[in-house]
Amino acid sequence: MQISSTANPRVKAAIRLRDRGGRDDQRRIIIDGVREISRALDGGVQIVELYYFPELCRDESHQQILQSAAANGVQQIEVTPQIMEKLSFGNRVEGLVAVAEKPERTLLDLPIGDDALVAVVEGVEKPGNLGAILRTADAAGVSALIVADGGTDLYNPNAIRASLGSIFTVPVCSVASQAAINWLAQHQFRTFAARVDAKIDYSAADFRGRAAIVLGSESHGLTELWRTAGITAIRLPMHGRVDSLNLSATAAVLFYEALRQRGGC
Amino acid sequence: MQISSTANPRVKAAIRLRDRGGRDDQRRIIIDGVREISRALDGGVQIVELYYFPELCRDESHQQILQSAAANGVQQIEVTPQIMEKLSFGNRVEGLVAVAEKPERTLLDLPIGDDALVAVVEGVEKPGNLGAILRTADAAGVSALIVADGGTDLYNPNAIRASLGSIFTVPVCSVASQAAINWLAQHQFRTFAARVDAKIDYSAADFRGRAAIVLGSESHGLTELWRTAGITAIRLPMHGRVDSLNLSATAAVLFYEALRQRGGC
Numbered sequence: 192m193q194i195s196s197t198a199n200p201r202v203k204a205a206i207r208l209r210d211r212g213g214r215d216d217q218r219r220i221i222i223d224g225v226r227e228i229s230r231a232l233d234g235g236v237q238i239v240e241l242y243y244f245p246e247l248c249r250d251e252s253h254q255q256i257l258q259s260a261a262a263n264g265v266q267q268i269e270v271t272p273q274i275m276e277k278l279s280f281g282n283r284v285e286g287l288v289a290v291a292e293k294p295e296r297t298l299l300d301l302p303i304g305d306d307a308l309v310a311v312v313e314g315v316e317k318p319g320n321l322g323a324i325l326r327t328a329d330a331a332g333v334s335a336l337i338v339a340d341g342g343t344d345l346y347n348p349n350a351i352r353a354s355l356g357s358i359f360t361v362p363v364c365s366v367a368s369q370a371a372i373n374w375l376a377q378h379q380f381r382t383f384a385a386r387v388d389a390k391i392d393y394s395a396a397d398f399r400g401r402a403a404i405v406l407g408s409e410s411h412g413l414t415e416l417w418r419t420a421g422i423t424a425i426r427l428p429m430h431g432r433v434d435s436l437n438l439s440a441t442a443a444v445l446f447y448e449a450l451r452q453r454g455g456c
Numbered sequence: 457m458q459i460s461s462t463a464n465p466r467v468k469a470a471i472r473l474r475d476r477g478g479r480d481d482q483r484r485i486i487i488d489g490v491r492e493i494s495r496a497l498d499g500g501v502q503i504v505e506l507y508y509f510p511e512l513c514r515d516e517s518h519q520q521i522l523q524s525a526a527a528n529g530v531q532q533i534e535v536t537p538q539i540m541e542k543l544s545f546g547n548r549v550e551g552l553v554a555v556a557e558k559p560e561r562t563l564l565d566l567p568i569g570d571d572a573l574v575a576v577v578e579g580v581e582k583p584g585n586l587g588a589i590l591r592t593a594d595a596a597g598v599s600a601l602i603v604a605d606g607g608t609d610l611y612n613p614n615a616i617r618a619s620l621g622s623i624f625t626v627p628v629c630s631v632a633s634q635a636a637i638n639w640l641a642q643h644q645f646r647t648f649a650a651r652v653d654a655k656i657d658y659s660a661a662d663f664r665g666r667a668a669i670v671l672g673s674e675s676h677g678l679t680e681l682w683r684t685a686g687i688t689a690i691r692l693p694m695h696g697r698v699d700s701l702n703l704s705a706t707a708a709v710l711f712y713e714a715l716r717q718r719g720g721c
Contacts, residue, residue, distance in 0.1 A: 230697060327705050329696030355698050392721045427712065428721040431594030432495060433620050436708060440592050443705035444712040447692065451713075456657045456693040 193269045197277055202270070205242065205290050206277055211344045214293065220346040222289045222356075223280050225252045230356030231291060232259055240290040241267045244275040247286025256287060280348045293346060296364040298374045301335040307401050308332070308449055309380060313339040313368055313417070314408035315438065321345070322353025323439040324406075329357035331446035332455055336361055339368040342408060368416050375403050376421060384417045385445065387435055389424035396425050398449035406445075409438050458534045462542055467535070470507065470555050471542055476609045479558065485611040487554045487621075488545050490517045495621030496556060497524055505555040506532050509540040512551025521552060545613045558611060561629040563639045566600040572666050573597070573714055574645060578604040578633050578682070579673035580703070586610070587618025588704040589671075594622035596711035597720055601626055604633040607673060633681050640668050641686060649682045650710065652700055654689035661690050663714035671710075674703050 194202055207213030208221035219239070222228050229252070231238065241260045248257065260267060270278070278288040301309065310333050315321045321343055328336050338345055345365050351358055366374075375382050383396050384405040398404070405422070407413030418424070427436060427444055436444070450456050459467055472478030473486035484504070487493050494517070496503065506525045513522065525532060535543070543553040566574065575598050580586045586608055593601050603610055610630050616623055631639075640647050648661050649670040663669070670687070672678030683689070692701060692709060701709070715721050 233697070323702050323705065326698050327701055329698050330692070330694045330701055332695030357696060357698055360697050394716050394721045427595070428715070429595045430597030430715070430720060431622060432498070432625050433591050433594050433622055436592055436595055437588050437704065439702065440588065440704055440708035443701060443708045447709040447713075448716075450693070450695070451659050455695060456659045 192266065194274065195271050197274055201240070201268070202274055202278070205240065205288070208290060209280070209348060211347070214344065214346060218293045220291050220293050221278070221348065222291060222351060223278070223283065223287070223348070224285050224352065224356070225256060225287055227351055227356035228256050228287055228289045231289065231359040232256070234359035236294055236359050237292040238263070238265050238289045239292060241265050242270050242275065242278055242288045243267060244270055244272055244286045247284070253287055280352060294359070296362065298364060298366060298370065300364060301337070301362050303378045303401070304334070305401055306453070307334045308398070308453070309335050309337065309375070309403045310442070310446065311337045311339050311371055311403060311405040313405065313413055314342045314411065316342045316409050318343045318347035318349035319353045320409060320438050322350040322358065324442045325350070325354035325357050325361055325363070327439065327443045327446055329361050331450045333361065333446055336363045337371050338363065338365040339371045341365045368414060372416060372419065382422045383425045384413055384422050385426065385441055386413060386424045387426060389426035391423065391425050392428055393425045393445055393448055396423065398452045402449065404445050404449065406438060406442055457531065459539065460536050462539055466505070466533070467539055467543070470505065470553070473555060474545070474613060476612070479609065479611060483558045485556050485558050486543070486613065487556060487616060488543070488548065488552070488613070489550050489617065489621070490521060490552060492616055492621035493521055493552060493554045496554065496624040497521070499624035501559055501624050502557040503528070503530050503554045504557060506530050507535050507540065507543055507553045508532060509535055509537055509551045512549070518552055545617060559624070561627060563629060563631060563635065565629060566602070566627050568643045568666070570666055571718070572599045573663070573718070574600050574602060574640070574668045575707070575711065576602040576604050576636055576668060576670040578670065578678055579607045579676065581607045581674050583608045583612035583614035584618045585674065585703050587615040587623065589707045590615070590619035590622050590626055590628070592704065592708045592711055594626050596715045598626065598711055601628045602636050603628065603630040604636045606630045633679060637681060637684065647687045648690045649678055649687050650691065650706055651678060651689045652691060654691035656688065656690050657693055658690045658710055658713060661688065663717045667714065669710050669714065671703060671707055
């Protein structure tokens with residue numbers, strides 16, 4: 192199938208997926224980039240349309256995606272460079288853009304094994320931070336990530352991009368904070384909440400076994416909901432003049448300390 | 457002194473400091489934000505002009521800066537909101553913008569004590585990453601940061617902002633990579649270079665004593681110059697699908713592991 196007009200209704204619907212309103216209405220998401228689409232396929236995301244501009248799809252990685260999509264009955268739509276540019280994120284035009292069903296995961300889909308390490312981010316504001324945290328979670332072997340009281344849409348194109356597509360392979364779900372707290376307690380996770388006013392250094396925490404690491408928003412940190420029995424507040428020591436790190440830097444330090452204690456490095 | 461025209465030559469010169477060319481020509485920098493200007497004062501940066509819009513300067517933190525500047529003979533220039541907006545970074549208008557002499561530090565200014573921990577970043581591309589790394593370096597008690605073969609200007613307004621002003625309090629200097637390598641060897645730093653192809657996990661490195669942590673650029677990592685006798689390549693283990701972390705996340709993990717080994721957390 193070929194489309195050459197940006198006024199085509201399918202193209203217009205796909206472009207609307209760049210905005211949260213469009214994603215919420217259609218219950219679909221838009222994915223650009225070869226790496227990100229590959230990871231979505233790996234993660235079992237259901238792709239429904241694949242837009243491509245042939246001249247930019249000659250190398251092996253593009254061809255593999257087109258073949259895999261064809262084998263799965265995904266509709267392939269050849270478009271002009273003008274349409275591709277409108278579909279693509281920022282100034283990144285890689286010749287392939289996918290439209291997929293929005294993955295719907297719940298807490299029931301998350302792993303709860305004896306050594307599950309779950310990360311929770313409450314009220315994260317910047318999609319780029321969410322994506323960077325997912326990238327680090329993937330690298331550090333974090334089992335799942337819960338977006339609690341999400342300030343940002345999990346499938347914002349910026350989050351997808353900053354995650355390098357690991358948003359599709361690390362189990363993630365979006366829930367209310369209280370639901371996350373209940374779930375962690377129910378499954379007896381040892382839960383550590385990062386707070387600048389905590390008394391215990393993170394390195395004194397025992398992250399082995401079934402454990403959870405909870406991070407708050409960039410501007411406001413964690414809400415008071417997380418000050419409850421069974422949740423230990425931890426902090427990163429601050430030896431200079433600043434009183435906090437970037438959210439994604441804090442996540443990296445905590446995830447890798449957990450990995451180190453678990454013998455993963 | 458009051459200025460109400462954006463065509464005023466001093467104002468025009470100050471606005472030019474937002475660009476690298478202007479900073480290089482005038483050997484001055486521009487600093488906005490109360491916190492950043494405070495840290496510049498703390499760090500002994502020589503401020504030469506302070507632009508202010510009185511209505512936004514009524515709280516104590518602004519008044520302290522104005523008083524401290526007055527005590528040091530800094531020229532204070534009252535401007536209109538229109539001028540303040542042109543001087544300020546992005547959409548951030550805090551009512552105070554400083555022009556300062558560009559700090560000129562060399563390797564001779566850096567600490568070389570028995571427990572000095574020096575960070576080196578080679579060819580960093582994004583000012584925001586440089587700033588975030590400085591913020592983390594400050595927090596983790598890193599003694600100094602060397603920008604080697606700088607792809608970005610140390611005093612880019614984005615770097616200043618992302619550092620929260622710690623760019624003025626952590627000793628920093630900008631040199632060629634070979635000069636940094638020679639200096640580290642001369643002072644017998646145990647030097648660890650982060651590389652994705654390294655064989656040794658970072659947690660097996662001994663960061664105690666006089667040590668250096670070297671990081672490469674976002675796109676290309678470290679140059680071959682750093683593959684030399686006496687420099688140990690280390691890596692962060694990658695347990696998922698992505699093959700690297702964000703540069704600033706890598707820095708955070710390494711700096712905090714060094715701090716942990718040194719008993720700082």
